[in-house]
Amino acid sequence: MTSRTPAVVFGTALAGYLAVGLTLSMRFGYMLGDALSRTSAAQAVLLSRDPHVSAIGFIFTPLTALAQLPIVAFASWWPGITRWNISGIAVSAVFMAGAVVMIHGICRDRGLPGRYCLLVTALFAVNPMIVFYGANGMSEAGFLFCMCWAVRRLIRWVGTDDVHDLVLVGIALALAFLTRYEGVVPIALTAVLVAAVTVLRRGRVHWKAMRRRAILDAVLVAGPGAAAFLVWITTSWLITGEALAQLSSSYGNAAILAQSGGSSGDVLSTGLFSFAAVISLGPTLAVSLPLATVLAIRRRDLEFSVAPVLLGGVLAFQAASYITGSTFGFLRFFVCAIPLAAVVAVQLFPAGPDLATRRAGAYRRHRPALPALRSVAAAGVVLLSALGLPVTGWAMLQPSLSSQQYALGALFDRHPSADDPRAVEARRIIDSFSTERRLASFLDSQDLPEGSILVDTVYGFAVVAASDHPTRFVIPSDLDFTKILNDPASGGVRYLLTVPNEGRGVSDAINRRYPTIYDNGAELYPLVLEVPNDGADQPDWRLYQVPG
Template sequence: MSARGPSTALRWFTCLAAAYGFVGAVLSLRFGYLLGDALSRTYAAQAVLHSRDPHVSAIGFVFTPLTALLQLPVVAFSDLLPAITRWNLSGIAVSAVFMAGAVTTVRGICLDRGCGPVQTTALTLVFAVNPMIVFYGANGMSEAVFLFFLCWTARRLLRWISTDDVHDLLVAGIALALAYLTRYDAVAAIAAAAFLVFGVTLWRRGRPHWREMRRQALLDAVLVAGPGLVAFLVWAAISWIITGQAFAQFSSTYGNAAILAQSGGPTGDPIGNAAYVATAVLALGPAIPLLLPTVAGLSWRRRDLEFLVAPALFGAVLAFQALTYIGGSTFGFLRFFIAAIPLALVGCIQMLSARGAVPSRRPGTFAHSRRRPEAPTDRTRFRRIVAVGTVILSVASLPVTTYVLLQPSLSPQQYALGQVLSRQRSDEAQRIIASFSTERGLADYLDAQGLPDGSVLVDSVYGFAIVAASRHPRQFVVPSDQDFTTVLNDPAEAGVRLMLTVPNTGRGESDALNRRYPTIWENGAEVGSLVVEVPNDGADQPVWRVYRVLGVAD
């Protein structure tokens, strides 16, 4: 069976998806290790189908929608199997499938480059078992989906350099549009891809034809950037029509800017933030400082424009994250720099010159063959040595990434992973692993009350984990319900029996109940009487107070 055969790729994909899904199921079902952003997207998918007021716009507009939308086919069965949302199994299924797709796409890049079967298999495995790749293929976050679309874009642009095939540009553009619907970071990748394609098209014609080629170069740039631009405009328009805010991620009280302000503002100074960025990139791609200059020099000698793709595409995403963090408009999370991993791997792939033909539906004017005559024995031996060297370099990077991943100061979201199997966990690690155990217990408490639909009022700032864990999500009145404001203003009249409240500090300041009744957590604000206070076992999670609405008969 050929290494390029679809059945071989399918086996890789199936095995990896199953492996990532298994790891995710163990972390979730066995240890209760769930991440907030992943669970909130699951809650959004649940709200579309199984809330008290189901509708598509319940998907929310703070995040771009694709990661949550992809969960809908699985979440559709959560009425029959509540564990799907309670343990984020739908999110895990999505991330496992798409991370397997990302790894399979990286393998495709190796094959397109003409790497030998041993080098292809080894580099693919190194990428697949990278601890960041495994963790984010198993936890339901958006990184897996985003990375798949970036790798897909990279593969198509690398092909286009050789094929000049318009189909490669179109597919790359579609992949970038889907990347934007997954993460806002894709804006940088779309811009970088447009400039790259524009420049390559101009360069191919040469300086004497520069003026006449500007139109063709612009058309090529539009082909690759156009779908992303359409996705950007359509999503902003839909958000503005429904919420009155075109970019809720930045302007909403639930958005990133508000969260940053409620969390005490940006941490550190620009110099300290820049140092963290450098550390994060080097942690995930330790070989980048060696690889990029080396491959750039080799590519210059070969007149190989393929080198430009990975630094432009993945580098743009890294630069976007670096600038936003250094500028104090986002958080310093290691996962934001995950694009460094495929950047380093593509550098390893390009250490050797390209060989073999690249598949193409319709080669363009500037398509060129990459077939090489049979190399002499000494040349073959040299290629083998370099191929082994790239594998060793990739393998040597894994301990560095693993070490940084387990450091609390550098990897606050992931370091507890190293203590999952330990019986002597640190207190903070235990709180991270148990982040939503209290919310699951509170959901069980409410489910046991046998409450009718619409009888529990809660905001999704912190309450998403409770709703996602409940067997009866329709008992909750949540912000995506179209009558939420009416119910909030007069819960007794609306038949609400219980209100779930959090302290009016930090992120709790954006909680709708706190904004409507500033003292409700402290004393019930004369609309409720305290039923129970629930201390929280999770890290950065609030103490809950359950109030019974005054004036409502049981």
């Protein structure tokens, strides 16, 4: 391997994820709602009728949408960037390619021989779940990159005691929080782990003398994440009046969960699902984790503790959230099992020579000289990792485990049966947002002025993202939205785009202001158009005219 190897790894992974993403989107029209909604948020910041940074919204943490802004800026010249979620795909591909480079870096830092380093990296990169989430614009790619970056740097710090590594861990964890809310969990766990490692650097006898240093190290690693958290919730409170809109807003996760019928099972069923999800995504952990634990104890290898604490902590949090009814049972929430399995496999190899570092700390731990893993054993580790890929691929095609991914199987079914309910539903999942794209094209053809269509982005984000003229829509992030909602005619609105007042539609601002508008136009507005929806879990649309 040479100094150019990481760049080659990054470029190869990036090209692959972009190719898959653009094929899924532009060839098959397969996009996920959370990804497209983030693209719509980025569009609102730059291209809405009232562009401003706070239009990014405060339901999701902002990094995934903010990263799209340089690409979305060109959507005024080519609207396909938002219509086909190209900006989201590009961002997730970059992040996931970065995660692949971090796994490669962990392998190199461990001292793996070149061929095994590339094999372990490749097995992570081509994992079906990694490929899919590196290609669909979701926030999982950014979160995995930040977590893998933090894991790599913290493993290095355990050995080097280099403050530069610790600072980068803190930055990576802060960015992880700005990507997904569960990033607060590894911030807290890392602070505890860092404090514990520092206290014990001189041995148990001298732990009291190390307490102040341990506190400083913990503050250093948790400080950036704590600052990001405080700045985010303070900004949200100042602008929206809600510090944690994800929990308290009518658009947030708690509201969505309630509108969708609440928790989907009892403690036993949700616990079994969580266990099955982890095993499906990291099947090798059942063998490699106990074995690596034993080897780490025998080798007195503290580096091993990093990945189970950081990545395992996220998995435990997701399982607890689902079991307690605080979130949905989505396979993607357990995606950290994949890098955990990869890092644990790497830890089966004995550590190589001491790491080169910018400035080693006073309590650097020197790696012991250990014999290399025998070729048969090394090949067995790689083979074990490879055997996990078909298990994950199979799990992704099971509706009971993977409600958001199983439709991928329909892409390869050239002769689907019209009598097979599963095939029909899979086709509807793939067709999600196809109706919204057609509706956007119809509205674009009407030659309407700016601010002439009132719509809430609960469901309407897909219509706005697909439109060539996003300034024609009045959306909730517009500062005058409430004023126009109360008197559409005076605000220059010509059409109201509505959804049924049920399920998530109860949070739609138009439904809350005019509860019967979908049924009868609130006895104020005549019906112009009704559009049945081809997509799964998507509403039938009704377009009402505002008398002028």
